[in-house]
Amino acid sequence: MRLVIARCSVDYVGRLTAHLPPATRLLLIKADGSVLVHSDGGSYKPLNWMSPPCTLKEAPADDGTASWVVTNKAGEELRISIEEVLHDSSHELGVDPGLQKDGVEAHLQILLAENAEVLGEGWRVVRREYPTSIGPVDLLCKDAAGASVAVEIKRRGEIDGVEQLTRYLDLMNRDPLLAPVSGVFAAQEIKPQARVLAEDRGIRCVVLDYDELRGMDDKESRLF
Amino acid sequence: MRLVIARCSVDYVGRLTAHLPPATRLLLIKADGSVLVHSDGGSYKPLNWMSPPCTLKEAPADDGTASWVVTNKAGEELRISIEEVLHDSSHELGVDPGLQKDGVEAHLQILLAENAEVLGEGWRVVRREYPTSIGPVDLLCKDAAGASVAVEIKRRGEIDGVEQLTRYLDLMNRDPLLAPVSGVFAAQEIKPQARVLAEDRGIRCVVLDYDELRGMDDKESRLF
DNA sequence: GCTTGAATTTCGTCG
DNA sequence: CGACGAAGTTCAAGC
Known part of the structure; x- marks a missing residue:
């Protein structure tokens, strides 16, 4: 250098x-x-x-x-x-061992998948990264009544994320084996415009608390 | 520093x-x-x-x-x-005078506005940055038959741009003075997913050649 | 000051 | 290698 x-x-x-x-x-x-x-x-x-x-x-x-x-x-x-x-x-610097990160969207998804009850009592995760022809849905869940719910997870919830989830929902609701599928938009922070758009489309918004999720995870780990 | x-x-x-x-x-x-x-x-x-x-x-x-x-x-x-x-x-560096840029998307918009025939024979530009309640449409054109066309211009055409144009079209087609309005998605490069989504929605995709547009502009300048 | 959209985006992952 | 989505995005323009 x-x-x-x-x-x-x-x-x-x-x-x-x-x-x-x-x-x-x-x-x-x-x-x-x-x-x-x-x-x-x-x-x-x-x-x-x-x-x-x-x-x-x-x-x-x-x-x-x-x-x-x-x-x-x-x-x-x-x-x-x-x-x-x-x-x-x-100056001679050599090769850098590189950065180790923790706490991004992937981590949020893992934590939420392990604590689906945050979304609703009796909810369970069918699978993460549920594949569709236009890309994977972050989480596919079933609520207490057994109805399917597609969950889109973002760190920051903006209008794009709502559009993305809407596309998934449109597609999934065309599949008679899956329909009816409702939607949940989950993020650490949800912009007002995104919330309005989501709710106008019947998509429920959930604000995630990263530290709380991590805490639940810790508790769970300690219990088992 | x-x-x-x-x-x-x-x-x-x-x-x-x-x-x-x-x-x-x-x-x-x-x-x-x-x-x-x-x-x-x-x-x-x-x-x-x-x-x-x-x-x-x-x-x-x-x-x-x-x-x-x-x-x-x-x-x-x-x-x-x-x-x-x-x-x-x-080291003492002092205050920097800062970077002078010479545009990309803005320039594309100007060039295309001056060469609307690239989009179709007999097309003309009604106005650039046509205002709607959810934001300005890059170009509003009329085709040879006098029908309105909304044009969204991007350097790189991705799915977001198609969504954006779709929102404009939805809105404009509710205006009886404007409707029917069709859409053109114009970009230097259009990603396959974006193209599929656009064409599925009846939006025409046009790949722009920046150098060619600039060349046409030069020729025009020389003629007048 | 906040919101929105672009970026010479960069960076990772996955097919 | 390309396509796609996230980023401690950052940045600039509008309102």
Whole structure:
């Protein structure tokens, strides 16, 4: 990894065209040739960049300035004109073991599948990732009366999720072996618009409490 | 901006929990206190990070190792344990003038509006961004026979775009002054699922050639 | 300030 | 390898 602090201007021509006027920035060149241009603020996203695989060519000019040209196979080009270098160092980092995550949608689905009673007393899970021709339904349940319920789980419940569940319900209700199937939209947080749309379509909304679900899981583990 | 190359392990507890085992990485501390942890590969996204506004507290331990704790108002926490520092430098960058972009979807819309004949012979644009109560339709056209057509334009045509257009069509077809309104889903690239859904709903799919549209535009400019 | 839709999205998984 | 969906999405424009 090479770190360069330099006064530079940057031009990108590819999926769009973009330009950065001259200013002092961090230029980060990774081992795979990818380049990140960072300013001293904003978020984790660079001002501009080139993703790997790509190649960097350094072309010194007569006037002492340098030009870096980073290209990839698709013909996208990142051109960096360097006026003044304030820092330049290289470092060996090696391969990173990578990030271990916990607590995303997949986890929510597992927890809810193990605690279907959160959705209603006497409810049970028929199966997770119930397959349909347009994709898998997160949970297929049966309520206390034995009626089928399709459950769509999201971390954040927005309008797209309601549309998705609606498509599943349309399809499943055409299957005489399954119909009638009702719907539950379950999420840690449900946006008002999504709730209105869901309820207008007769879909019940359930707000999930991740910590509570995890707690129930712990209790269950302790009991058995 | 402070650049630190160090052997470290990282833990994040916030919207999820995540852990990075010990390895050598770049720690980037921006002027606003935000922190980025980068490895020597991957894309522009850091392995882990804390977005501003946040505060960094450095707590030296007895055994020579240091611990950085970065927290924000929401109670999220990024904890970095540093075993060995290989590089540490600070730099004044100043405020960045920022990125100037030159559009994608907006540009597509302009080009298509100027070349409606791409959609069909004798077609004309009634207006761009035609307002409805649930949002603007990209293009409202009339075909050669004078029938109304709503056009949804995307760079990448996916299922969401079809849903969006469907909602517009449902609404517009309730307006007796407008109905009947048919739909066209236009994109540089249309995913198979989106195409199937669109055509199932009687929406025509049109793949746009950005370069060709631009070329037509040039020709037109030269003629007048 | 909140909501909505796009992104040079990136990143994973699954077929 | 492509397609599809999630993301600590982030980002920008509208209201």
